[in-house]
Amino acid sequence: xxxxxxxxxxxxxxxxxxxxxxxxxxxxxxxxxxxxxxxxxxxxxxxxxxxxxxxxxxxxxxxxxxxxxxxxxxxxxxxxxxxxxxxxxxxxxxxxxxxxxxxxxxxxxxxxxxxxxxxxxxxxxxxxxxxxxxxxxxxxxxxxxxxxxxxxxxxxxxxxxxxxxxxxxxxxxxxxxxxxxxxxxxxxxxxxxxxxxxxxxxxxxxxxxxxxxxxxxxxxxxxxxxxxxxxxxxxxxxxxxxxxxxxxxxxxxxxxxxxxxxxxxxxxxxxxxxxxxxxxxxxxxxxxxxxxxxxxxxxxxxxxxxxxxxxxxxxxxxxxxxxxxxxxxxxxxxxxxxxxxxxxxxxxxxxxxxxxxxxxxxxxxxxxxxxxxxxxxxxxxxxxxxxxxxxxxxxxxxxxxxxxxxxxxxxxxxxxxxxxxxxxxxxxxxxxxxxxxxxxxxxxxxxxxxx
Amino acid sequence: xxxxxxxxxxxxxxxxxxxxxxxxxxxxxxxxxxxxxxxxxxxxxxxxxxxxxxxxxxxxxxxxxxxxxxxxxxxxxxxxxxxxxxxxxxxxxxxxxxxxxxxxxxxxxxxxxxxxxxxxxxxxxxxxxxxxxxxxxxxxxxxxxxxxxxxxxxxxxxxxxxxxxxxxxxxxxxxxxxxxxxxxxxxxxxxxxxxxxxxxxxxxxxxxxxxxxxxxxxxxxxxxxxxxxxxxxxxxxxxxxxxxxxxxxxxxxxxxxxxxxxxxxxxxxxxxxxxxxxxxxxxxxxxxxxxxxxxxxxxxxxxxxxxxxxxxxxxxxxxxxxxxxxx
Numbered sequence: 001x002x003x004x005x006x007x008x009x010x011x012x013x014x015x016x017x018x019x020x021x022x023x024x025x026x027x028x029x030x031x032x033x034x035x036x037x038x039x040x041x042x043x044x045x046x047x048x049x050x051x052x053x054x055x056x057x058x059x060x061x062x063x064x065x066x067x068x069x070x071x072x073x074x075x076x077x078x079x080x081x082x083x084x085x086x087x088x089x090x091x092x093x094x095x096x097x098x099x100x101x102x103x104x105x106x107x108x109x110x111x112x113x114x115x116x117x118x119x120x121x122x123x124x125x126x127x128x129x130x131x132x133x134x135x136x137x138x139x140x141x142x143x144x145x146x147x148x149x150x151x152x153x154x155x156x157x158x159x160x161x162x163x164x165x166x167x168x169x170x171x172x173x174x175x176x177x178x179x180x181x182x183x184x185x186x187x188x189x190x191x192x193x194x195x196x197x198x199x200x201x202x203x204x205x206x207x208x209x210x211x212x213x214x215x216x217x218x219x220x221x222x223x224x225x226x227x228x229x230x231x232x233x234x235x236x237x238x239x240x241x242x243x244x245x246x247x248x249x250x251x252x253x254x255x256x257x258x259x260x261x262x263x264x265x266x267x268x269x270x271x272x273x274x275x276x277x278x279x280x281x282x283x284x285x286x287x288x289x290x291x292x293x294x295x296x297x298x299x300x301x302x303x304x305x306x307x308x309x310x311x312x313x314x315x316x317x318x319x320x321x322x323x324x325x326x327x328x329x330x331x332x333x334x335x336x337x338x339x340x341x342x343x344x345x346x347x348x349x350x351x352x353x354x355x356x357x358x359x360x361x362x363x364x365x366x367x368x369x370x371x372x373x374x375x376x377x378x379x380x381x382x383x384x385x386x387x388x389x390x391x392x393x394x395x396x397x398x399x400x401x402x403x404x405x406x407x408x409x410x411x412x413x414x415x416x417x418x419x420x421x422x423x424x425x426x427x428x429x430x431x432x433x434x435x436x437x438x439x440x441x442x443x444x445x446x447x448x449x450x451x
Numbered sequence: 452x453x454x455x456x457x458x459x460x461x462x463x464x465x466x467x468x469x470x471x472x473x474x475x476x477x478x479x480x481x482x483x484x485x486x487x488x489x490x491x492x493x494x495x496x497x498x499x500x501x502x503x504x505x506x507x508x509x510x511x512x513x514x515x516x517x518x519x520x521x522x523x524x525x526x527x528x529x530x531x532x533x534x535x536x537x538x539x540x541x542x543x544x545x546x547x548x549x550x551x552x553x554x555x556x557x558x559x560x561x562x563x564x565x566x567x568x569x570x571x572x573x574x575x576x577x578x579x580x581x582x583x584x585x586x587x588x589x590x591x592x593x594x595x596x597x598x599x600x601x602x603x604x605x606x607x608x609x610x611x612x613x614x615x616x617x618x619x620x621x622x623x624x625x626x627x628x629x630x631x632x633x634x635x636x637x638x639x640x641x642x643x644x645x646x647x648x649x650x651x652x653x654x655x656x657x658x659x660x661x662x663x664x665x666x667x668x669x670x671x672x673x674x675x676x677x678x679x680x681x682x683x684x685x686x687x688x689x690x691x692x693x694x695x696x697x698x699x700x701x702x703x704x705x706x707x708x709x710x711x712x713x714x715x716x717x718x719x720x721x722x723x724x725x726x727x728x729x730x731x732x733x734x735x736x737x738x739x740x741x742x743x744x745x746x747x748x749x750x751x752x753x754x755x756x757x758x759x760x761x762x763x764x765x766x767x768x769x770x771x772x773x774x775x776x777x778x
Contacts, residue, residue: 022586022589160598230522233518233522241522285466285757286474287712289716290734292748294738300482304553387597388723390577406601415605421602426600428594435592435593
């Protein structure tokens with residue numbers, strides 16, 4: 001017998017989501033990736049910054065895992081051999097050969113590594129690791145970097161940065177986009193008064209009035225000063241220059257006249273919608289990759305790594321809020337005119353209550369969907385920035401930064417050691433999963449797309 | 452309509468000043484200036500630095516530098532590159548042309564491939580082909596372009612090592628001995644070098660555009676007038692291409708204007724990874740050198756193109772869609 005149709009919207013959405021198989025798989029993969037990042041110490045066999053000075057293990061290829069015992073020819077517990085390092089006489093690159101004389105090193109699970117402890121969530125100290133082999137054997141699932149640090153461990157730890165930066169920057173850009181887009185939409189057509197004419201100076205106005213007057217007179221003065229400086233600095237002495245100077249001076253004087261005429265008679269009003277949307281336009285007008293790089297250049301390259309992390313979060317968030325603000329503004333503008341909102345207003349509800357109870361919930365499904373669809377974009381943005389060496393810095397690592405190693409040292413670096421490309425697959429996997437998840441959420445939450 | 456266009460142009464003026472000022476401010480906020488690196492050189496005396504700084508106008512207050520620069524801009528003079536000792540336009544232009552070698556073909560390819568894919572996906576919704584193409588579209592959307600470029604390089608190099616055949620070069624824009632080639636060979640040589648960067652550059656965008664096209668087409672196909680068209684016995688071909696397709700492409704007309712700035716803003720990471728001498732690596736260098744007017748000049752040009760592009764988009768949209776009216 002068929003189950004009764006679920007009544008709540010949430011159950012309906014959930015059922016719809018489950019039908020999107022790729023989205024469910026995306027969710028599962030993300031769960032695994034985030035768990036790996038959260039318990040990075042447990043899942044990584046080595047400390048991400050650990051390397052041996054002697055014998056050096058730089059640029060070690062992935063360790064081969066044997067399942068067949070060469071002596072008996074039978075299946076056995078998986079084991080690895082220790083490796084011996086030689087220098088290739090032609091290319092002078094290190095080469096590693098398996099050395100069966102040191103015996104077999106069986107892969108053991110839930111091993112303890114007292115010499116390499118880690119902390120979980122910055123609180124719990126532990127040295128239990130999912131798998132490992134006894135020293136002096138080494139297991140490098142994805143090889144090592146040029147220092148001899150285990151790439152798999154670094155990928156697991158890099159996920160912490162790459163995966164959280166995506167979410168954090170999305171949250172930053174959403175906070176900005178919702179706030180500013182909401183203000184623009186809700187208060188569109190209800191301009192804020194930014195000055196008080198002298199005849200309205202009463203009460204607090206005795207304080208705010210002169211203040212606003214001084215402010216606007218300052219603006220007027222600034223306009224004149226800039227226009228005059230422009231004419232003064234004009235390098236040319238030809239007709240065109242004089243024309244340009246004249247126009248600029250005229251503009252400056254015009255601005256002053258406009259301000260002076262208004263400021264004494266009626267309040268100067270500025271529509272927040274205009275102000276915010278103009279700002280969005282200005283930010284959107286600069287190509288985003290170049291804006292990102294230019295903004296990054298404002299801060300020195302060699303600064304505190306933790307600060308760099310938050311800087312990247314902030315920059316990505318700052319770049320991304322414009323488009324969202326535009327859409328939120330549109331939604332809010334239409335919700336504002338709905339009958340039920342008008343009814344609430346007629347009943348005397350305050351702006352705050354209307355926003356909280358009626359306007360914000362209307363944007364919720366859009367926000368959830370576009371949140372999950374913008375996160376992959378931010379993960380890509382972070383990896384790109386780190387790939388250029390402008391993102392997170394050592395000792396933190398991220399997938400983009402790890403992939404940068406492939407770029408350093410010319411093409412030889414990854415024709416000889418293709419394993420440096422591994423972090424790229426993780427970026428790809430995470431972004432793909434987020435995309436599927438977002439797509440599934442969109443189908444689930446949008447009634448028109450249900451099938 | 453004329454009033455609308457005029458108002459749009461008037462609105463562009465504050466945006467233009469705002470964005471150029473923002474760009475200028477961002478560059479100026481970076482610590483130090485172009486001469487900071489020169490100061491570290493013990494052979495250069497402080498007097499020389501001071502003289503150069505005065506010559507470049509770097510000793511003036513920021514607002515004066517901006518006004519001076521803006522003044523020159525209104526004379527169509529983008530300023531002077533410190534690092535190359537040449538006018539900015541002369542320095543930037545060859546790089547932009549190099550980038551266009553990738554950008555123009557990849558844009559054409561993008562529209563030629565993505566739109567048919569999107570239409571196919573909508574017409575055969577949920578068929579095997581649609582599912583496969585959708586999946587591939589997501590894959591393309593999710594691969595970072597620099598990673599795709601790295602993989603392409605790896606595969607090409609492996610082919611070269613295994614078989615000794617160089618299918619496509621993996622870096623640069625010209626082969627060695629380019630100068631001695633006859634003009635036609637030079638052209639072919641550049642085209643040969645450009646194939647892989649073009650393909651890599653187009654991979655990400657195909658996904659997005661074809662998904663959009665598919666969604667648009669589905670939206671239109673579900674509307675009443677399509678049912679009417681079918682009901683009155685029109686052939687499926689006419690329904691699809693005369694009624695549905697024409698309506699579905701309308702939003703894409705709006706994106707055409709956006710192509711104008713992308714013509715000069717380069718192909719992005721592909722250029723960096725594949726050592727293509729385009730605008731992106733050049734811009735990164737300029738930022739690292741704090742070559743003030745190169746950065747500001749480039750941002751300004753792309754800004755102007757973006758604004759013109761948006762204007763063209765709106766006009767095109769009004770032209771193709773008679774429902775849109777501007778009063």
